[in-house]
Amino acid sequence: MTQMQTPHDHDHDHDHSHLDDMDLRVRALETLLTRKGYVDPAALDRIVETYETRIGPHNGAAVVARSWVDDAFRRWLMQDATAAIASMGFGGRQGEHMVAVANTPETHNMVVCTLCSCYPWPVLGLPPVWYKSAPYRSKAVIDPRGVLSDFGVQLPESTQIRVWDSTAEVRYLVIPMMPAGAQGLDQQQLAALVTRDAMIGTGLAQQPPSAAGGR
């Protein structure tokens, strides 16, 4: 590095060499494990494809949207989330034992894994980087209002905040409140309002476009 380089240039170069290093390291590993016969490269492709296309937060959004309009389903979801979610075709790895926690005007729920990055994969897919980061894992349990503020969310001071640290194999799905003005929308339109962050508890469900535009 020459003295003319700015700190930004330095970071940039550093990031690149790091990525190249990881790239080479993973390639070496995959080559080795394939040669040893421990992995089937087609199985690796299938795993990646599954999380790129089939398993993601759209699954959880469908569960939440249904819970907003189908009272019998909502009762089942709150009673036995694993079975209710499985009835919609979602389950398995990192969602073997599910619990749904519903937000109310009195209580807001937030989910974290302070010890690693436990996350309900069948309904939310793979976790975002921030969920696995030191800032979130450290702060969620000691300053959840500060975390909400980092996400631009302000709740009334009287709202109780309930943080769920997933320290075992139970996985938690937050059921956000249905936003005002969403009555009358169909399940697909409702699902579009359910963000990933709303199902972690660092966000709220979005206002429907008509309600937002009408303000």
Next chain:
Amino acid sequence: MNGVHDMGGMQGYGPVVAEADEPLFHGDWEKRALALTLAMGATGQWNIDLSRSARESLPSAVYLGSSYYAIWLRGLERLMRERGLADADELRDGRMRTPAALAVRVLRAADVDASLARGTPTARPALAPARFAVGTRVHTRNMHPQGHTRLPRYVRGHTGTIALVHGAHVFADAHASRARPPFLEQAQWLYTVVFAAQDLWGPQADATVQVSVDAWESYLEPAT
């Protein structure tokens, strides 16, 4: 182990910053690191608690300085080295120098969907009645085991209330205690224990906040 992975309540890491329009993977290597970790997990040579233990055992500075997929990758390399499935030279350049281990179960492409859909349930039949019921006040043990544990430091030695009873589950600490199969399961009752933030962090903490962890029965004793 009291490692840097046990982050609950630490301060000074700064605000939570979400990346705008974050891609699912940051580079192809993350895709392959994920898939290799899952596929090698399916070989049955270790279990999820041993995987977590391997990641937690990385040097602290490496853990804090690595992205999560990089931690996974280093953990996977460590698990393989420890079991003689690959050595350091092989991991460096991908060239095979030692023969493949026998009796490794290989996850085939045709079995991926079923394997992911099945997952690895940890619920087991209970061997004894549950010691605690919803509403019971319990005290978390003040313990600092050298090995893997899932009782975070910030709740040790505190009093909370049983909020949920989840049935008996494979006990993570025992499950990570034996390097090779057959693994110890020692199923125990698992509870959600909820604490007032003021009991964890002191009277200046937010009175509207409650925090829970999921705790196995042997982490708990009746509150006196």
